[in-house]
Amino acid sequence: MEALFHYIRKYSSIAVSEEDFELIKSHFTYKRLRKKQYFLQEGDVCRYFAFVLKGAMRQYYVDEKGMEHVVQLAIENWWVGDRESWVKLSPSRYTIDAWENSELLMISYQDVVKLSQLFPSLAEMMRKMDESNNIATQKRITSAISHSAERRYADFALEYPEILRRFPQYVIASYIGITKDTLSRIRKQGLNN
Amino acid sequence: MEALFHYIRKYSSIAVSEEDFELIKSHFTYKRLRKKQYFLQEGDVCRYFAFVLKGAMRQYYVDEKGMEHVVQLAIENWWVGDRESWVKLSPSRYTIDAWENSELLMISYQDVVKLSQLFPSLAEMMRKMDESNNIATQKRITSAISHSAERRYADFALEYPEILRRFPQYVIASYIGITKDTLSRIRKQGLNN
DNA sequence: CGATTCTTTGAAAACAGTCAATCTGTGTGG
DNA sequence: CCACACAGATTGACTGTTTTCAAAGAATCG
Numbered sequence: 001m002e003a004l005f006h007y008i009r010k011y012s013s014i015a016v017s018e019e020d021f022e023l024i025k026s027h028f029t030y031k032r033l034r035k036k037q038y039f040l041q042e043g044d045v046c047r048y049f050a051f052v053l054k055g056a057m058r059q060y061y062v063d064e065k066g067m068e069h070v071v072q073l074a075i076e077n078w079w080v081g082d083r084e085s086w087v088k089l090s091p092s093r094y095t096i097d098a099w100e101n102s103e104l105l106m107i108s109y110q111d112v113v114k115l116s117q118l119f120p121s122l123a124e125m126m127r128k129m130d131e132s133n134n135i136a137t138q139k140r141i142t143s144a145i146s147h148s149a150e151r152r153y154a155d156f157a158l159e160y161p162e163i164l165r166r167f168p169q170y171v172i173a174s175y176i177g178i179t180k181d182t183l184s185r186i187r188k189q190g191l192n193n
Numbered sequence: 194m195e196a197l198f199h200y201i202r203k204y205s206s207i208a209v210s211e212e213d214f215e216l217i218k219s220h221f222t223y224k225r226l227r228k229k230q231y232f233l234q235e236g237d238v239c240r241y242f243a244f245v246l247k248g249a250m251r252q253y254y255v256d257e258k259g260m261e262h263v264v265q266l267a268i269e270n271w272w273v274g275d276r277e278s279w280v281k282l283s284p285s286r287y288t289i290d291a292w293e294n295s296e297l298l299m300i301s302y303q304d305v306v307k308l309s310q311l312f313p314s315l316a317e318m319m320r321k322m323d324e325s326n327n328i329a330t331q332k333r334i335t336s337a338i339s340h341s342a343e344r345r346y347a348d349f350a351l352e353y354p355e356i357l358r359r360f361p362q363y364v365i366a367s368y369i370g371i372t373k374d375t376l377s378r379i380r381k382q383g384l385n386n
Numbered sequence: 387c388g389a390t391t392c393t394t395t396g397a398a399a400a401c402a403g404t405c406a407a408t409c410t411g412t413g414t415g416g
Numbered sequence: 417c418c419a420c421a422c423a424g425a426t427t428g429a430c431t432g433t434t435t436t437c438a439a440a441g442a443a444t445c446g
Contacts, residue, residue: 067339069339135277137334145337169424180425375433
């Protein structure tokens with residue numbers, strides 16, 4: 001629970017008192033998920049965004065041919081959820097499941113809006129979260145459209161070593177938009193340079 | 194100038210008075226750019242984010258081999274700038290230039306922070322802008338990693354017909370991450386279906 | 387019309403995907 | 417402790433897609 005408190009403080013310039021945090025905390029729902037359990041299934045509305053206290057989560061999209069495409073991975077102190085579905089309450093095209101046994105703190109959009117009005121520090125945190133998310137996705141797009149598979153993997157390994165360690169290669173491959181076979185060959189190739 | 198006022202009202206649930214708008218407006222700098230002129234050059238700090246009043250802008254990244262990769266396109270009522278550089282005042286890796294003669298309203302990050310404190314409606318607009326930006330980039334990533342070039346073009350044409358109309362094919366090709374040659378062949382192919 | 391910008395095309399090469407088989411490591415139950 | 421199952425990684429042969437490069441063909445504009 002304290003992890004969220006630290007997170008809010010880290011991303012906010014405005015102090016949050018213990019009492020304020022108690023009230024904020026009361027709007028979050030604690031949830032434990034076992035490995036392979038779903039947090040969100042395709043077609044359902046993503047009612048909650050979740051802060052990952054512990055564990056590792058995977059968000060993916062299943063195409064017409066039944067292939068899974070990983071769009072996001074999250075570990076401790078990251079947020080997970082389908083933003084569009086959460087905001088608009090529209091059915092999601094994504095599936096989110098637990099890759100490891102995980103613990104989450106979930107909150108609805110409504111509650112975030114309400115709490116943001118009460119606590120500017122929370123609003124600021126949310127804004128900064130959005131901001132860094134925007135910056136990160138911009139980088140990912142730049143990488144996806146302009147770099148080779150090899151370069152994309154190298155960049156990923158450098159930027160997210162912890163994620164690399166906790167998910168199998170075929171999940172990472174999907175995240176960077178290539179097949180597990182190609183990633184295997186790239187890694188082999190990379191050793192000789 | 195009125196376009197920005199309409200934009201703020203559209204994205205904010207809180208009313209903005211004419212007086213408030215006057216004060217907000219006073220923090221924006223009007224700028225006119227001729228076709229091909231730079232708004233931002235690689236290596237410079239992106240001190241301003243800009244609201245496009247008129248015209249069309251292109252943001253791209255130049256790789257080691259000198260090839261240009263379009264990361265963003267913007268027309269009327271869109272925002273343009275390098276988010277990371279603007280927030281952190283770090284040198285940008287991107288170049289932004291005017292594709293058509295354009296008119297912009299520019300604002301610094303500092304001023305946005307200051308104005309957001311004075312006007313909740315502006316803060317809300319910024320948040321929603323971030324939100325829809327996040328949703329849009331998420332879609333673009335999903336598309337980039339999981340769809341074929343053909344599908345990516347079809348999706349783009351459907352979602353942004355106006356942009357398609359105003360930029361040449363080779364710019365669009367770069368935006369969706371393929372070469373102009375490949376896009377030309379895809380379009381030819383598409384006609385026979 | 388002449389210059390410039392943009393698009394199309396062909397042929398070859400580079401790159402990535404597919405599928406099936408094999409290999410490797412890990413953990414479980416007998 | 418072994419045998420086995422299981423998840424994941426690797427490999428080879430093949431196919432398919434996209435890039436590259438150079439040349440030629442539209443289209444647009446002053």
